[in-house]
Amino acid sequence: MNELSARGRWIRVAATLVFGALLLAGTVAGADDDFPFGPFRMYATGPDPNGDAKDTRVEGVDTSGRTVQLTEGNSGIRRAEIEGQEGAYVSTPSRLAEVAAAYQEHSPGAAPLREVRIVVRWHGIEHARPTGTYRDQVIAAWTRP
Structure with a gap:
């Protein structure tokens, strides 16, 4: 077995100190974007045990008046993509035309949509348990002109 040279030991100690300092600085003053040197708060906090739970969905109304839930399977768009750009859809609902x-592209035999909306279902929670109640809130809507 070969021994590590003095220079090699010095490089390892220096690298450890640099990474340790970055980790400490990120922990004290960092944000999620600084990961892995900053905290990843998404998993470090818990929800309010009496706060409503958010469940977002996208739905459309076709020309026959039928409500269709839009999924990755029938639109090619994942729910996470919609949720990630929720603010943009709220500020510019015309983007829902896309x-x-x-x-229509992924469901060629289906009736065209005349309306698309993003609906948030707020599930009631008390003492960290579902109450069985909910309310729906339309946060963005587009209607075909």
Whole structure:
């Protein structure tokens, strides 16, 4: 077995000190974007035990008046993509026309959509347990002109 040279030991100690300092600085003053040197708060905090739980969905209304849940299977768009850009859809609901077009492309035999909306279902929670109640809130809607 070969022994580590003095220079090699010095490089390892220096690298350990640099990475340790970055980790400490990120922990004290960092944000999620600084990961892996900052805290990843997404898993470090818990939800309010009496706060409502958010469940987002995208739905459309076709030309026959039928409500269709839009999924990755029938539109090619994942729910996470919609949730990740939720603010953009709320500020510019006309962007939902692209979701209608994606639905038509992935579901060629289906009736065209005349409306697309993002709906948040707020499930009631008390003492960290579901109450069985909910309320729906439409946060963005687009209607075909």
